[in-house]
Amino acid sequence: MKPPFFARALLATATTRSAYDCVSGDLHEEYIQRVAARGIGEADRWYWSQALGSVAPLLIAPDATASTGSRLKSMLVASVVLVSMLVAGALANGLLDMAFRGTFAPLWIHFTASWLIVGIAGFVLASLCRDRSARQAFVGASCFVGVIALPSLTGFSSPMLPLAWLLLVGVIPALTAGASVGHALRRS
């Protein structure tokens, strides 16, 4: 009997390997007891609530085990992944418009392509950056770019602004999903 895969994967995105083992082991122990006492549905809901409630405190906590060198390296990797993601997004959306021969591609195609690229960036980040400080750097830089830089750079007019925000809000689950799959594969 295993707890929900994506909830475990979500936990993996916020923790270092050793912290993940302790946290997921504690949750696993109680999950099994809850399945026996209250059924799998309630146990799954409990596990999800614990995983969701644990992400922020675990991600915010500084990684005391990481050396300065490994932090710098991870931050560099995170920055390269972030910049590559932005460039790839711009290129992909430009190519999509070209593919539609002069007219603009439908918005849903642009959105899907952008989220897919963000998901891939999350996957790459999870595979390359193994300590928490790198993820913190990436999340911080992404928030900065997303909340401050992108709306002004893309110059959305006011009728388009809700759509721009929809695009940006969708970045969070896309990034988390990509990173979760990357962590889950690495730790399975």
Next chain:
Amino acid sequence: MSKGQFLGEFEHTVLLALIRLGEGAYGAAIRAEIEVRTDRSTAIGAVHATLERLERKGLVASWLGAPTAERGGKAKRHFRVEPAGRDALKLARRTLERLHEGLSFDETFA
């Protein structure tokens, strides 16, 4: 007493739960103790992040146990309160007692 030995509210709660459970307590037991004693729902991640912070401050120590099947093959991290942790708890208690001294809640909040 250095600034690092003053306790935040949740640090205080976690340390007290750890003292109640005794040496060798671990994350799940501490979380359960906090829920039972405070009637407050607590995420396991918050407990572990706090224990990690307390360990960095030198207030608790930890060691890894052996992996077990009921934990999905994962090892258990055990904790114990260090003498500095006990000192920090005493200080927190004295501070609160001094703040409460002479206050009557019935009159103050009437």
